[in-house]
Amino acid sequence: MKIKELIEKFDLKVLNEVFDPGREVSGGYTGDLLSDVIANSKKDNIWITMQTHLNIIAVASLKELSAIIVVMGREVDKDAIAKATEENITILGTDLTAYRMSGKIFESGIK
Amino acid sequence: MMEQEILYNKIFGISGKDFANAGSVSVKIKKILKEIGIKPEVVYRVSICCYEAEMNVIMYARIAKLNFTITPNEVIIIIEDEGPGIENIELAMKEGFSTATQEMREMGFGAGLGLPNIKNNSDEFKIETELLKGTKLFFKIYLN
Ligand SMILES: Nc1ncnc2c1ncn2[C@@H]1O[C@H](COP(=O)(O)OP(=O)(O)OP(=O)(O)O)[C@@H](O)[C@H]1O
Ligand SMILES: [Mg+2]
Numbered sequence: 001m002k003i004k005e006l007i008e009k010f011d012l013k014v015l016n017e018v019f020d021p022g023r024e025v026s027g028g029y030t031g032d033l034l035s036d037v038i039a040n041s042k043k044d045n046i047w048i049t050m051q052t053h054l055n056i057i058a059v060a061s062l063k064e065l066s067a068i069i070v071v072m073g074r075e076v077d078k079d080a081i082a083k084a085t086e087e088n089i090t091i092l093g094t095d096l097t098a099y100r101m102s103g104k105i106f107e108s109g110i111k
Numbered sequence: 112m113m114e115q116e117i118l119y120n121k122i123f124g125i126s127g128k129d130f131a132n133a134g135s136v137s138v139k140i141k142k143i144l145k146e147i148g149i150k151p152e153v154v155y156r157v158s159i160c161c162y163e164a165e166m167n168v169i170m171y172a173r174i175a176k177l178n179f180t181i182t183p184n185e186v187i188i189i190i191e192d193e194g195p196g197i198e199n200i201e202l203a204m205k206e207g208f209s210t211a212t213q214e215m216r217e218m219g220f221g222a223g224l225g226l227p228n229i230k231n232n233s234d235e236f237k238i239e240t241e242l243l244k245g246t247k248l249f250f251k252i253y254l255n
Contacts, residue, residue, distance in 0.1 A: 034166075035224035038159055039231070051219045058134025062141060062158040079131070087138070 001025050001110055003067055003090065006046070010104060012069065013093035015076055016085045025066045025110055030102045034059050041065060046105065048098050052076045057083040067091070071098045119147065119181040125165055127173045127194065130218070137161040140179055147181070149254065156232040156252050157186050163225035164190045164248050170215055171195060172245065185234070186252045196242040204230065204238075 004021035029041035030048040067090040168175040172194025180187040211221025233250040240246040
């Protein structure tokens with residue numbers, strides 16, 4: 001599935017910019033511990049997290065994740081959004097919990 | 112042994128507590144490797160190792176120098192910090208062991224996976240440390 005479809009399907013908020021709407025999302029990873037995400041996420045995964053701090057951007061950039069979804073309507077730090085834009089990382093938001101967001105995305109076929 | 116030819120070398124500074132620039136040296140190194148045309152799998156592994164090492168300096172040390180070298184056969188990274196040193200290396204290498212503060216944990220650090228991540232993603236890995244002086248981390252990733 002492409003990022004653009006994912007945004008439409010789950011009514012995700014776009015917190016900065018969608019840099020590559022046609023980018024394929026392959027699989028996902030859910031977690032709040034950065035070294036865990038570094039170790040276990042894979043390239044082009046969508047990353048579901050409640051972390052909102054600047055440090056998530058370096059993780060997404062280094063691991064070449066397709067986008068970050070911040071859950072539970074949490075407000076993302078301004079400097080994180082600025083950094084994400086600088087690094088061409090798309091940040092999305094949802095009011096759902098990490099569990100529900102992950103479940104829905106999984107169910108939609110991104111496994 | 113024959114001296115290895117150096118294709119590229121650069122030294123980066125990392126400051127302790129500098130969470131605002133956390134990961135920026137690793138992102139720079141990744142860009143350099145990509146531009147040179149190093150194969151993606153190697154770029155990926157070097158990036159992971161550098162990130163974890165960089166974060167450990169930011170979290171635990173005062174200051175460090177990261178020495179980044181590319182030779183025809185490998186990427187060599189040496190990070191030497193001034194800091195508290197590591198009391199028990201064996202324990203520090205255990206998955207899940209962490210002395211991260213509550214504040215660091217809230218930011219997502221402190222899984223105790225950083226050093227294991229470096230070990231798992233490098234081809235050679237060594238730590239030297241002296242209490243109250245600092246830590247020297249050395250790792251290599253082969254190009255082939
Ligand atoms: N450069 C360093 N100077 C002093 N102590 C260090 C250094 N690097 C690691 N340590 C010690 O080793 C422990 C384990 O490090 P490791 O990177 O594996 O996990 P962490 O940093 O605690 O958590 P994570 O990396 O998962 O966010 C640290 O908690 C810290 O006590
Ligand atoms: Mg660490």
